Structures are given as structure tokens and as C-alpha cells.
Amino acid sequence: LELKDPMNFKPLWVLDFPLLEWDEETERYHAMHHPFTSPKPDEIPLLDTDPGKVHANAYDLVINGVEIGGGSIRIHDRDTQAMMFKHLGFSDQEAKEQFGFLMDAFEYGAPPHGGIAFGFDRLCSMFGGSDSIRDFIAFPKNTSARDVMIESPSPIAKEQLGELGLGLLPAE
Known part of the structure; x- marks a missing residue:
């Protein structure tokens, strides 16, 4: 529709994502980003009263x-992480089994921390004037998700499987 000038770049930050999303099928909340994303600090009390109104401390x-x-x-304290696991439907036992290492690490203190992951291929395609990132991916995969340069995915040697403690089941 030629609604934008391809040489006029308009960046913006997207903020205030919901922290949680209600799933009608499972009848519980799911993390919109991941279960380690912190809620907006002033909205933490809402987790117990109106979890659907809590915003994530996230950005695009x-x-x-x-x-x-x-x-x-990221969440950087044990109490907030435990509260998040509770609202995501984890029992205390399940949280301990899956993330006990993290909860234990919080006992020693963790600084506030976060990050951002950039899609360098997306930047290159945009600045290169292309609508597709395929021309800018160093090792592109084809439409079958196959990397033809290194033949991946490919069969794995039994020795490699043994090293990893894995086995393959016969095809049905």
C-alpha cells in the first residue's frame, strides 16, 4: 500500500505488556513472556487480588x-519468584523440583538484572530494504527447517547419544 517510506525509520519502545494471560482451556494463568519476568514493582500487590491487571517489567x-x-x-528475589510460581499453578513441590537451584541461589542475593536480545538479521533486512530475513541470515534454513550447509538436522551417532545419556525409540 506504500504507506511507509522505506528510508524513514521510526523506532519506538513497547512497554506495559500484561505479565500473565488467562487460559480458558487450562483455567489458569500463563506467563506472557517467561516465568522469570518481574512484575512492575508497584503492581506486585495486585498479584494476589487481580493478577490479570499486573504489567510485566518487559520491553520490545x-x-x-x-x-x-x-x-x-528478571525477578531477583525469592519471595516474588515464589509468588509468580504460585500464580502460574506450580505447587511448592513442583517449583522446588524444577527451579530449586534458582530459589536456593536467591538466598545469597541477586542484583536487579535484565537484558535484551536483538534480531540482527531483522535489522540487516530492514536497513537492506528487504521484507525477508532469509537473505541476511548467515546460515539460512530452508522451508523444511533444514540447514543445507551443515545438513542439519541429521542422524546422530550412537556415541554422541551415549555421551548425552539419550536413546532413540524405533519409528512406529
């Missing part, structure tokens, strides 16, 4: 409608 960078990068500030 968008240029001309294309997501270029995204990230979040």
Missing part, C-alpha cells in the same frame, strides 16, 4: 512495525 524495540529486540527485567 520496534522499528517501522518490525520487532527488532525484546527483553525484560
